[in-house]
Amino acid sequence: MNNDDPTLESELRSRFRRLGMAIDRTASPKRPLWTPGSASSRHHARATAYRPTSGRVRVAGSIGGGTAIVSVLVILFATLVARTSPVPSAPAALSSPSAAAATPAASANPVTTFHLSAPVWAMTFDAKRSLLWFPFAPSATQNQLGALDPLTGKLSTWAIPVTDYDGVTTQIAVGDDGAIWVAENYTLVRLDPTLKSVTSSVLPYKAVGSVPGALSGPTEGTGISSMTTQGDGVIIGRFDVGGLTTIGPSLATTGYVPLPSALAGPTSLARGSDGALYLFSGAFSTGVLTVLNPDYSIRSTAPLNAASIRVDGSEIVTSGGPYSGSRSAPGQTVSKIQASIPLGPYSLAVPDPRGGQTLYSDLDGGLYRVVNDVVVNAYQLPRSPGGHIIGVQLATSQPMQTVASRPADIYTMVDDPSGTTWCFVMATETFYAVVL
Amino acid sequence: MHIGDPTSAPEAEEADTTSDDAFALVYASSWVHVYRYAYLLMRHRENAEDAAAEAFERAYSAWSRGRRPSAETLPWLLLITRRVIIDRERRSRLIRWIPLPGLSDPAEASGPSLLDKSELWLWFQQISRVLSPKQRDALILRFQLDLSYEGVGLVMALSPANARTLVSRALAELKRRPESMR
Numbered sequence: 073m074n075n076d077d078p079t080l081e082s083e084l085r086s087r088f089r090r091l092g093m094a095i096d097r098t099a100s101p102k103r104p105l106w107t108p109g110s111a112s113s114r115h116h117a118r119a120t121a122y123r124p125t126s127g128r129v130r131v132a133g134s135i136g137g138g139t140a141i142v143s144v145l146v147i148l149f150a151t152l153v154a155r156t157s158p159v160p161s162a163p164a165a166l167s168s169p170s171a172a173a174a175t176p177a178a179s180a181n182p183v184t185t186f187h188l189s190a191p192v193w194a195m196t197f198d199a200k201r202s203l204l205w206f207p208f209a210p211s212a213t214q215n216q217l218g219a220l221d222p223l224t225g226k227l228s229t230w231a232i233p234v235t236d237y238d239g240v241t242t243q244i245a246v247g248d249d250g251a252i253w254v255a256e257n258y259t260l261v262r263l264d265p266t267l268k269s270v271t272s273s274v275l276p277y278k279a280v281g282s283v284p285g286a287l288s289g290p291t292e293g294t295g296i297s298s299m300t301t302q303g304d305g306v307i308i309g310r311f312d313v314g315g316l317t318t319i320g321p322s323l324a325t326t327g328y329v330p331l332p333s334a335l336a337g338p339t340s341l342a343r344g345s346d347g348a349l350y351l352f353s354g355a356f357s358t359g360v361l362t363v364l365n366p367d368y369s370i371r372s373t374a375p376l377n378a379a380s381i382r383v384d385g386s387e388i389v390t391s392g393g394p395y396s397g398s399r400s401a402p403g404q405t406v407s408k409i410q411a412s413i414p415l416g417p418y419s420l421a422v423p424d425p426r427g428g429q430t431l432y433s434d435l436d437g438g439l440y441r442v443v444n445d446v447v448v449n450a451y452q453l454p455r456s457p458g459g460h461i462i463g464v465q466l467a468t469s470q471p472m473q474t475v476a477s478r479p480a481d482i483y484t485m486v487d488d489p490s491g492t493t494w495c496f497v498m499a500t501e502t503f504y505a506v507v508l
Numbered sequence: 509m510h511i512g513d514p515t516s517a518p519e520a521e522e523a524d525t526t527s528d529d530a531f532a533l534v535y536a537s538s539w540v541h542v543y544r545y546a547y548l549l550m551r552h553r554e555n556a557e558d559a560a561a562e563a564f565e566r567a568y569s570a571w572s573r574g575r576r577p578s579a580e581t582l583p584w585l586l587l588i589t590r591r592v593i594i595d596r597e598r599r600s601r602l603i604r605w606i607p608l609p610g611l612s613d614p615a616e617a618s619g620p621s622l623l624d625k626s627e628l629w630l631w632f633q634q635i636s637r638v639l640s641p642k643q644r645d646a647l648i649l650r651f652q653l654d655l656s657y658e659g660v661g662l663v664m665a666l667s668p669a670n671a672r673t674l675v676s677r678a679l680a681e682l683k684r685r686p687e688s689m690r
Contacts, residue, residue, distance in 0.1 A: 080679055081651070083689065088652035091628045092544050098626075101543055101557045106535050106564035211573055277665075288642045293594065 183451065186220060186503040188227075192496040194242040197488045198252070204494055204503075205244055206484075207232065207254045207261075217254060217263060217270070222488070222505060232261045233272045243299040245306065251321065253306050257295040260306075260323060273323040279313045283333045286312035300341040300349075309338035309351070316341075316351075316368075329368045335360065342383035350402070352381045356393050356417070363402045374403040384423035397421040397431035397442050410445040413438070420482065426491040430508060437479030439493055441508035449508040453480035456499030531571050534581050535564060541653055542585050548632070548648050549593050559596055563589040583659035586649065590663055631689075638688045643678035650675050 188208065195206035203219040210216055216229045235256045243255040250265035261272045278287065279294040286294055298309040305320040307329075314333035320326040331351075340352035348371060349364040361376040379392020390398050390406065396419035397409045409431070418434035428443030441449040455477035478499075485495040493506045542563060546556035567588050570576070577584035636644050642664070649660045661671035682688055 077679060077683065080683060080689075084647060084651045084679075084682075085654075087628060087631060088648065091548075091632055092540075092652055094626055094628050095544050095547050096540065099547060099553045099556075101553070101560070103557060103561075105539050105543060105557065105561045106568060213575065288640055292642075 182507040184222070184505040186225065186505075188218075188496075188501055188503065191498055191501060192503070193483050194244045194254075195484050195486055195494065195496065196244045196246055197486050197494065198246045198250075199489045200246075200250060202488075204486075204488075205246065205252055206496070207242060207244060207256065209234075217252065217261070219267075220503070222492075228267075230263055230267075230270050232263075232270055233259055233274075235259050241295055241297060243296065245299055245301045247301045247304055247306070247321075249304040249321070251304065253299065253301065255296040255299045255306075255308060260296070260308075260319060262321065262323060264321075271323055273319075275310070279310055279317075280328055281313045281315035281330060281336075283312050283314050283336045286336075297337045298339055298341040298351075300343055302343070307341065307349070309341055311337040313337065316349075329364075331362075331370075335362055340380045340382075342381065344383050345385045348386070350381065350383045350388065352376065352378065355379050361388065361402055372403050376406060378406075379417060382422055384429075389421050389423050389429050391420045391422075392417050393419070396433075397429055397440070399429060409442055411440065411442060411447045413440055413447070418481070418483070420485045420495075422485055422487050422493075424487050424491055424493075424508075425489050430485070430487055430493045432482055432485055432495060433479075434481070435479060437481075439495070439506055439508060441493075451506050451508060453482070453495070453497060453504060454500070456480055456497070528572075531568050534567075534571070534585075538582055538585055539564070541582060542589050545586055545648065545653060546589055546593065548652065549590070549645065555596070559589060559592050562596075563592045566592065580659065582653070583655055583662045586653065586655075586659075586663045590645075635682065635688050638685050639678050639681055643674060643681065646671060646674045647678050 190208040190210050192206045192208050197204055206218050215232050215234045217232050219228045245253045252263040254261040258275045263270050294310045294313050296308050297311045299306050307316050307318045309316055314336040315331050316329040318327040335353045338351045338353045342350045347366040351362045353360045356377055359376045359378050362373045363371040365371050377395050378390035382389045387399050394408055394415050395406050396415045398406050400406045413433050414435035416434040420432040421429050424430050431440045431442050437453045439451045440447045457477055480497045482495045482497055487493050495504050543560045546560045550556045567585055646660055649655045649663055657668040657671045661668045
């Protein structure tokens with residue numbers, strides 16, 4: 073088909089040019105869009121988190137939440153990276169993971185920190201191996217899967233495919249067979265249970281069950297929106313796809329579960345203790361919790377005001393918004409926790425194996441252990457430093473800086489079997505392991 | 509409930525000055541185009557500012573770590589911008605319910621801007637109703653930003669041939685609906 077029309081093209085070019093000039097005249101930006109070192113918002117923090125650094129892992133302990141760094145270990149990631157195999161294009165065995173030992177924390181401190189020169193958006197705790205797993209990008213050309221041994225501070229890494237869509241949608245899970253699964257946008261990665269080989273697969277852009285508009289419009293795309301393990305494989309939700317896809321250990325698609333299009337793009341998937349699948353779609357006032365029986369028939373559907381969920385047994389722990397930290401059965405009316413903790417949309421809550429749940433407030437940067445609606449312990453994460461240059465005043469050419477510090481910003485949190493809370497502070501690229 | 513004292517934050521690292529200088533040139537030559545693109549897709553000044561700013565930060569981050577475009581810089585920046593906008597649209601689903609007092613632009617809140625009332629903007633809105641979002645985006649990239657079909661394809665994740673087809677179909681639609689060009 074050839075509809076090229078020089079006259080129409082010329083007219084369009086002319087009109088679009090004049091439109092551009094009209095934008096410049098009447099709607100030009102009122103602040104600079106970039107200055108070196110700028111970091112002005114939560115969203116910007118994830119970009120600046122990639123600033124060039126020497127690359128190091130630092131392990132520190134603090135006593136009573138104090139400031140004493142009792143041990144510091146610097147590991148050059150350059151060395152670490154050099155020992156890591158390049159991204160395998162096909163299943164490939166790695167001789168051994170790159171690893172470096174760190175000095176363990178000197179005593180049973182309630183807070184231990186681990187510095188990593190890269191942002192971490194998702195992590196999970198592998199109870200069988202006692203390892204904290206997380207994907208990260210130590211350099212522009214490498215993405216890695218990291219395993220941190222909390223007792224020794226040893227970090228092991230495996231090269232995984234480079235993706236250019238970091239964060240927000242990143243998922244990680246440990247399979248029943250011990251395999252580690254990572255999902256980011258369209259890429260699925262599996263580290264086999266022996267931790268020796270990495271395989272990966274890129275899902276097609278066009279997906280079975282796409283809802284109208286999935287491949288056009290402002291939110292086009294069918295990337296992976298959520299993932300949970302299922303036997304030796306995983307089951308995934310995709311944006312704008314009205315169904316779930318099961319993937320086997322060979323990374324081949326093993327099945328498709330059609331669902332109503334209203335449930336497309338679930339942002340949370342989790343397995344309950346009775347084998348039911350909990351699926352959360354939408355968000356906040358449009359949030360919907362659906363419980364699927366093991367045969368994928370719909371058991372129940374009910375509104376739920378949250379940004380995401382975790383499942384503990386057959387109870388739901390909600391994250392995001394005023395109901396963060398609440399615990400309820402599916403379909404039950406969700407009530408706010410009684411404690412007066414400020415809760416914004418990025419608040420997080422995870423089940424605590426000792427009972428209750430751990431809550432992070434995005435508005436005050438605090439971690440709270442909540443049992444039966446009562447806060448039984450709390451820890452204030454360090455505020456992220458202020459003073460960043462965020463732009464230049466056009467009139468005076470003087471730099472504008474943020475003055476005040478801000479609450480620590482974290483996007484991922486997990487409790488290990490002992491109840492230690494693990495979270496990653498973006499602004500300082502630091503893991504915090506806090507015993508609450 | 510007493511909250512424990514914070515531990516000290518690790519010190520910030522210094523950015524690479526040379527990399528900054530090189531990227532500053534890229535920024536100076538392209539910010540207008542990036543902002544215009546963001547504005548045309550989002551049709552809101554503050555949102556376009558935020559998206560363009562985030563795009564430049566992501567681009568700078570990649571640039572300073574050696575991930576630079578192999579050919580032209582502008583399509584690479586527009587590709588990042590487009591991803592930022594899609595990403596933000598998705599996140600806005602999550603935060604749409606939150607009241608944001610004081611964050612809206614008083615000038616924009618008080619009524620339509622000069623641009624909103626201009627004939628060109630009305631025309632743009634008119635063709636936006638006639639065309640699919642992808643067709644509209646392709647025309648912006650091709651005729652506002654003067655990208656080649658290779659560039660349009662790069663930004664929209666299409667082959668050059670498919671980008672050409674998309675533009676061609678958009679033109680056919682405009683010819684079929686001549687009232688949209690009045």
